[in-house]
Amino acid sequence: MALLKHIAEEVLGRDKAVLLWKRIDVIGDIAVIKKPMHGEVSIEDLRLVAGELLKRLPHVRSVWLALGPVGGVYKVRQNLVHLAGERRTSTVYREHGAVFLVDISKVFITPRLSYEHLRVARLVKPGETVVNMFAGVGIFSIIIALKSRPSKVYSIDINPEAHRLMVENIRLNRVERVVEPLLGDSARVVSESLRGVADRILMPLPDLALDYIKYALEALGGRGWLHVYLHVDYEKGKGHLRRACELVKSRVEERGWRLIKSNARVVRSVGPKLLQVVVDAEVERYG
Known part of the structure; x- marks a missing residue:
């Protein structure tokens, strides 16, 4: 999602913005950001970015960071960190006319x-x-x-x-x-x-x-x-x-x-x- 890169450049500057993955997953009203490629971007940096995401995507109510990879016995996102908005992981996701209850x-x-x-x-x-x-x-x-x-x-x-x-x-x-x-x-x-x-x-x-x-x-x-x-x-x-x-x-x-x-x-x-x-x-x- 180009918006993430654009916001990151505005908030953090270009040098840090290039370290972020360009895409975010928006699942229902929850946005998930992947762990940055390098460690120079802090959790506080990402909280600033997440706050701006909430302002510019009114349908998003909660933003999380997936700090670890998808893994474990049940193959789920590991080490989710709350960044901004409502502190919940459950939402309603819609796709192709169907509705799904999910918990990220x-x-x-x-x-x-x-x-x-x-x-x-x-x-x-x-x-x-x-x-x-x-x-x-x-x-x-x-x-x-x-x-x-x-x-x-x-x-x-x-x-x-x-x-x-x-x-x-x-x-x-x-x-x-x-x-x-x-x-x-x-x-x-x-x-x-x-x-x-x-x-x-x-x-x-x-x-x-x-x-x-x-x-x-x-x-x-x-x-x-x-x-x-x-x-x-x-x-x-x-x-x-x-x-x-x-x-x-x-x-x-x-x-x-x-x-x-x-x-x-x-x-x-x-x-x-x-x-x-x-x-x-x-x-x-x-x-």
Whole structure:
């Protein structure tokens, strides 16, 4: 967001402003700033910037700093520091006509996946069964239910708080007949309850996606689609999208499946020379 850089230059000067990430995540009425790239920018500096953000973005009521990376068992923002405005982490987030209850301290959400949520929903064909292996508060699952005509979306997450919010979000968006929330590790849930049921699998957790491809294949009914989200190093001219497709192909083929076709696209930048990409792969079991 250019506004953040502009405000930082006004408040802190250009030398400090260049150390800040240019983007902020605005989630409902909460803004989240990422940790600066270097330590020369203090918390007090950022509080000055946050105060100006509140003045210029009237729909924002609270500003937080994500001091640590996304991590931990439940893959949430680490070490959130309150900078300005209301001291709360819960909000209502809206996207593509759907409404979601979220808590940025307990679940991970970024509006930078908004295009991806709708893109995947538009790929889902009428009557498909979808398994979302890392569903969070249910954004992918609910938007699929609202924007396409799946027969069923199994929506899995291991985080109890994400599951609780997902249940509420399913109710708020009136998709109870389509989206089924499931609490637990998706590897166990698939192996115990969802073997061979799916036409399409979503894997929007880069830290685990490659290792969980074997469980995703268990959930497919012999042929179908995988949407595998990965982090890849970026270096100009080095074929980062091709490498992502090759990683998925290798994991699929080592499980006795065939990659029919695949393509990849950049989803977003997540750090210096680090990209999140998605590989859309159609696969089929041999024999």
